[in-house]
Amino acid sequence: MVWSIDYHSGVPVYLQVVQQVQSAVASGVLREGDQLPSVRALAEQLRVNRNTIARAYGELEHAGALENRQGSGCFVRASATPLRKAVRTERLTGAVDSLIVQAHTLQVSDDDLRGLLDERLTEFDARRKSEE
Amino acid sequence: MAIIDVQKLHVSYGRAEAVHGLSLTVEPGRCHALFGRNGAGKTTTLKALLGLVPVTSGSVTLFGLDLLRHEREVKSKLAYVPDAPGFYPWMTVRDALDYAASFRPGWKTDVEQHLLERFELDPKAPTSSLSKGQRTQLALTSAVSADPELLILDEPTSGLDPLVRRQFLEAVISTFQDRDPQKKSLLVSTHLITEFEGVVDEFTLVDRGRDVLTIEADTARASYRRIRGWFEGDAPSSTPLTTLTPPTREGRMLELVVDREADAARAWLTSAGAQRVEAEALSLEEIFLVAAAR
Numbered sequence: 001m002v003w004s005i006d007y008h009s010g011v012p013v014y015l016q017v018v019q020q021v022q023s024a025v026a027s028g029v030l031r032e033g034d035q036l037p038s039v040r041a042l043a044e045q046l047r048v049n050r051n052t053i054a055r056a057y058g059e060l061e062h063a064g065a066l067e068n069r070q071g072s073g074c075f076v077r078a079s080a081t082p083l084r085k086a087v088r089t090e091r092l093t094g095a096v097d098s099l100i101v102q103a104h105t106l107q108v109s110d111d112d113l114r115g116l117l118d119e120r121l122t123e124f125d126a127r128r129k130s131e132e
Numbered sequence: 133m134a135i136i137d138v139q140k141l142h143v144s145y146g147r148a149e150a151v152h153g154l155s156l157t158v159e160p161g162r163c164h165a166l167f168g169r170n171g172a173g174k175t176t177t178l179k180a181l182l183g184l185v186p187v188t189s190g191s192v193t194l195f196g197l198d199l200l201r202h203e204r205e206v207k208s209k210l211a212y213v214p215d216a217p218g219f220y221p222w223m224t225v226r227d228a229l230d231y232a233a234s235f236r237p238g239w240k241t242d243v244e245q246h247l248l249e250r251f252e253l254d255p256k257a258p259t260s261s262l263s264k265g266q267r268t269q270l271a272l273t274s275a276v277s278a279d280p281e282l283l284i285l286d287e288p289t290s291g292l293d294p295l296v297r298r299q300f301l302e303a304v305i306s307t308f309q310d311r312d313p314q315k316k317s318l319l320v321s322t323h324l325i326t327e328f329e330g331v332v333d334e335f336t337l338v339d340r341g342r343d344v345l346t347i348e349a350d351t352a353r354a355s356y357r358r359i360r361g362w363f364e365g366d367a368p369s370s371t372p373l374t375t376l377t378p379p380t381r382e383g384r385m386l387e388l389v390v391d392r393e394a395d396a397a398r399a400w401l402t403s404a405g406a407q408r409v410e411a412e413a414l415s416l417e418e419i420f421l422v423a424a425a426r
Binding site for chain 1: 161163298301302305306309310313314327329330331332333349350353354357412413414415416
């Protein structure tokens with residue numbers, strides 16, 4: 001997978017790593033059991049602080065997306081999440097709200113937004129299938 | 133406990149560089165950068181931390197110990213790579229490392245071997261035959277092999293070619309924090325900010341011998357924004373907003389650089405008639421340029 005850090009995004013560096021793993025898993029680029037680079041290797045490759053990568057992996061492990069097997073490395077876990085459905089919904093609500101606000105600012109109608117959401121879900125689905 | 137605690141440091145020596153009341157705190161495991169123009173007082177500050185220049189007033193505490201009273205103990209826990217490392221010219225690379233190791237009970241021969249191979253340094257080469265890049269590589273090998281808790285780098289990569297600069301940084305990332313990353317602290321003075329962008333946890337802007345701004349890198353990148361608005365006709369020539377630099381206008385486009393006021397800037401541009409508004413975070417180098425110009 002291709003990693004990159006964008007210092008003009010204003011997003012904390014560790015969070016960019018978290019989001020890249022999450023989106024790679026969502027799009028099927030990373031699948032259950034895949035091994036991630038070691039903290040040291042990824043830090044060196046991206047030329048970022050090792051503590052930053054360690055923090056990103058820590059967050060992903062905490063969220064149930066990664067499994068740290070002592071001595072052998074970090075592996076992608078099955079899509080299982082330890083969070084209850086209510087918590088998951090609550091976490092997503094914020095992101096959906098900001099999407100709605102943005103759509104409103106850009107004067108995209110509710111129907112067009114729903115259409116776009118469907119379109120993107122189909123696209124991600126297709127990408128996942130083509131990776132399998 | 134802070135690894136470095138400098139309070140109201142004053143150093144007067146020579147005339148070109150001096151420090152006037154600089155304070156600096158670095159917690160364990162952090163990478164702290166000093167950014168500043170030439171002559172701002174960065175090197176003098178580092179030299180004061182190393183006991184290489186007399187402190188006129190103020191306190192320098194390292195690892196919780198007063199530098200002047202516990203100089204030997206403090207120095208056994210830190211290592212330093214100067215911008216122009218010097219070695220005894222009659223020594224070979226091997227001799228220079230053995231000499232450095234003789235002062236360091238915790239010397240890591242595996243780290244030394246790894247770095248010699250990584251940098252392709254010939255142990256039999258006389259130090260007098262080394263290029264500037266190789267001298268810096270040898271100085272880093274020596275500093276990291278000593279397994280210090282605190283590594284101090286003074287403009288380590290200036291004057292080196294891009295490949296050597298990249299190798300240097302990768303070697304620091306790969307080897308320095310290998311054992312106990314929570315206890316390994318790094319203090320780097322550099323004007324090659326872009327290169328260290330991802331490594332720096334926090335930085336202090338030094339200007340005229342004072343600390344003018346200390347901030348976390350992520351916080352800085354999240355606060356400073358360049359907001360651009362495009363108008364149908366000519367862009368307005370002024371704004372009631374407080375901006376960090378004077379607004380720049382190019383035909384239909386108006387650019388505002390703000391700190392934490394991104395939402396207000398967007399709202400104002402929209403209300404002033406901008407049809408499209410885009411925002412971008414500033415890199416650390418751009419933040420330095422904005423702050424240094426003020």
